[in-house]
Amino acid sequence: MERIVVSVDDDHLDVLSDVVERMRGAGMVVDQVADAVGAVTGSIEPGALAALESVPGVAEVERQRGFQLPPPDSPIQ
Secondary structure (H helix, E strand, O other), X not given: OXXXXXXXXXXXXXXXXXXXXXXXXXXXXXXXXXXXXXXXXXXXXXXXXXXXXXXOOEEEEEEOOOOOOOXXXXXXX
8 A cells, every 4th residue: 555645626625525535435545634725645555546536626646755764873874
């Protein structure tokens, strides 16, 4: 599963709960909904990204990038 942040377009903010339900139907596991800004965080299987992007009201799907720092005692910093 990939961690993602979905932005909902301004025209659909008044029906955000409906858009979130459609996201779930497209395969997204929703973790948090920020109603005020129209952002939804969660995760999805990579193969379901196209279905999520086609949900009416979805403006953008952004994959969260992770990084890991080396241990403090690592020779390369």
